[in-house]
Amino acid sequence: MTDIALPQREAPDSLMLYGFWYRALPGSQVGGDRLQKAMLLETPLAIGRDKQGRPFALHDACPHRGMPLSHGHFDGQQVECSYHGWRFDGHSGQCQLIPSLTADQKLKIDRIYAGSYPCEEHDDFIWVFIPEPPPPGAGFTKAAEAPFPAPRVPTFSEKYKLAYLTADLPCTVDHGIIGLMDPAHGPFVHQAWWWRRRGSIHEKQKNFEPIPNGFRMSAHTPSSNSAPYKLLRLYADAESITTTIDFVLPNLRLETIRAGEYWFSSLTTVTPITRDQCRIDVVAAWNIFLWVPFGPELLKFVFAKFVEQDRLTMEQQSEGLKHNPHLMLIDDADRPAKWYFGLKAALLESRKTGGEMKNPLAGPVTLKWRS
Numbered sequence: 228m229t230d231i232a233l234p235q236r237e238a239p240d241s242l243m244l245y246g247f248w249y250r251a252l253p254g255s256q257v258g259g260d261r262l263q264k265a266m267l268l269e270t271p272l273a274i275g276r277d278k279q280g281r282p283f284a285l286h287d288a289c290p291h292r293g294m295p296l297s298h299g300h301f302d303g304q305q306v307e308c309s310y311h312g313w314r315f316d317g318h319s320g321q322c323q324l325i326p327s328l329t330a331d332q333k334l335k336i337d338r339i340y341a342g343s344y345p346c347e348e349h350d351d352f353i354w355v356f357i358p359e360p361p362p363p364g365a366g367f368t369k370a371a372e373a374p375f376p377a378p379r380v381p382t383f384s385e386k387y388k389l390a391y392l393t394a395d396l397p398c399t400v401d402h403g404i405i406g407l408m409d410p411a412h413g414p415f416v417h418q419a420w421w422w423r424r425r426g427s428i429h430e431k432q433k434n435f436e437p438i439p440n441g442f443r444m445s446a447h448t449p450s451s452n453s454a455p456y457k458l459l460r461l462y463a464d465a466e467s468i469t470t471t472i473d474f475v476l477p478n479l480r481l482e483t484i485r486a487g488e489y490w491f492s493s494l495t496t497v498t499p500i501t502r503d504q505c506r507i508d509v510v511a512a513w514n515i516f517l518w519v520p521f522g523p524e525l526l527k528f529v530f531a532k533f534v535e536q537d538r539l540t541m542e543q544q545s546e547g548l549k550h551n552p553h554l555m556l557i558d559d560a561d562r563p564a565k566w567y568f569g570l571k572a573a574l575l576e577s578r579k580t581g582g583e584m585k586n587p588l589a590g591p592v593t594l595k596w597r598s
């Protein structure tokens with residue numbers, strides 16, 4: 228990406244990336260004899276949990292006549308459609324029974340599948356792998372395995388705590404993601420006496436480097452203008468605190484803070500639900516304040532405040548975006564957003580040509596901005 232004096236005019240497209248794992252639902256919402264509805268990339272899903280506790284995800288439309296399977300009944304192993312009682316294996320989606328067939332009718336029911344998707348549960352969330360949509364009218368066959376495992380929150384000790392927060396955002400996944408990586412909104416959106424004031428705005432310089440499918444804000448000592456970091460330094464009695472922030476396609480933001488033996492990490496995702504609606508899920512793990520009774524509540528409070536400020540901002544922004552205004556991205560503050568679009572384009576190009584994916588960062592880059 229070249230430096231230019233004039234701001235570039237750039238409008239996010241709303242393209243959703245297939246062929247990745249996405250967070251569908253908190254695991255606590257799934258279980259029992261009903262299937263839970265979820266939507267990922269405009270794909271309706273019915274999610275359940277078998278008797279052994281293993282989750283599964285089916286296309287939420289019966290392959291017979293389209294009745295949502297989430298209206299059906301689940302006995303711990305098979306899902307029964309509420310319309311004509313066809314039964315499907317929860318995990319494979321393979322048809323097990325068609326009650327209307329007579330003994331002499333030889334329909335090969337084992338060739339019929341309700342669409343099913345690879346499904347994993349990590350860090351209190353159910354993840355579903357959404358492959359490229361099949362050609363229309365092709366029907367469902369046995370689901371392919373996911374080519375790689377679902378992402379997880381990084382952890383650095385045996386014992387730790389875990390908490391999550393989730394919020395719906397009324398915008399495209401692209402606006403959700405670039406809002407997440409945007410360093411310049413902090414002093415305006417995230418003001419709080421215990422975090423920072425608008426007056427504390429100052430020049431910052433951060434180093435970035437390419438990583439597979441993304442980029443990393445290299446390990447650095449976090450900004451000194453926030454009280455929680457000052458506290459952490461005191462508490463951990465650590466020489467230094469280092470923070471690393473990674474962005475990885477399609478929608479992953481990983482932040483790791485380490486101070487001596489203490490650590491805090493989070494995996495934030497912005498998940499496309501439909502073309503113009505997404506959801507942010509923050510899952511955090513830490514071993515700091517393990518012994519402090521109000522530790523998790525405090526952290527949750529801080530995060531909830533941040534997420535709510537972002538959500539409200541995006542809700543207000545969506546009013547402005549309704550009428551397709553021209554937008555621009557400027558250097559250096561919006562450079563991560565440009566890289567995001569560059570990564571997306573590079574991925575699609577490599578999928579098209581079968582060639583290697585070219586990271587928009589050729590090597591380490593230093594960005595400067597005021598925040």
Ligand code: FES
Pocket residue numbers: 289290291292293294308309310311312313
């Ligand atoms: S629509 Fe499901 S069994 Fe007929």
Ligand SMILES: [Fe+2]
Pocket residue numbers: 406407412416417533537
């Ligand atoms: Fe924010």
